[in-house]
Amino acid sequence: MSAAGQRAQRLRLVPGRFAVEHLPAAVAPPSGWIAQVRAPEGLTVVREVVEHESADAELWRALYGGDTAHGLNLPGMLAALLEPLAAAAVPVFVASTFHADLVLVPESDTERAVAALRAAGHAVD
Template sequence: MASYNNFHELRLRALPDDYAVVHLPLSSSPLPSCPAGAPLWSLTVSAVEYSLVLREADTAALQSPGIQVSGSWAAFYLEGPIPFNLTGIIARLTVPLADAKVGCFVVSTFDSDFILIKKDDCGTALNAWQQVGITTV
């Protein structure tokens, strides 16, 4: 199986806008829909909640009781596609952040991954990635 060591360069592309991670209770109805042209919008359903990642500006339209919003996230897209048999990609992105005491939120898609960092921690995150050879644009 291929590992991240065989993947010579990881490139993260910063997305425009600030993002939010939102908790919606299971009682939320109707569920929000994706605005046209959103560079990142993700709804995850679990047995206990809905989690939504969207542009922070789009949270104003959410009107559900019990909603919790964590804003001021910067989003980075891992340029892909990334093959499923390539292992260790998330570790390669997050271990330098953990070493630098930077929290993150990760969203994976079929082709790639998005990693969200609190805006206040972006400088530290960019430096940590640069030190391990991860390119950010």
């Protein structure tokens, strides 16, 4: 049985559209961020995109499994989401939280991503 079959999760599509950006190391994150990770090469920020700026930004939609929060010691939870998305050739960007994972997919692939997750046994609201 795949990790997806063993770790069915309830996900929700987070309202809004998001940008994933890389900023130089010395730059502070912009307002409106929902996730940020600082690494030696700079700061990666996930932030909500406001309507007037969406023309130039690559837009992402976010799926979050906070309704089925799990412990950090439970293996396979992220793999259960990523396996069906990889099989459906859906690109992802992931930001993990203490309770669950925020899985971003390109806005243009949202319907395909939701269908792949449902086919793997996950519930998506």
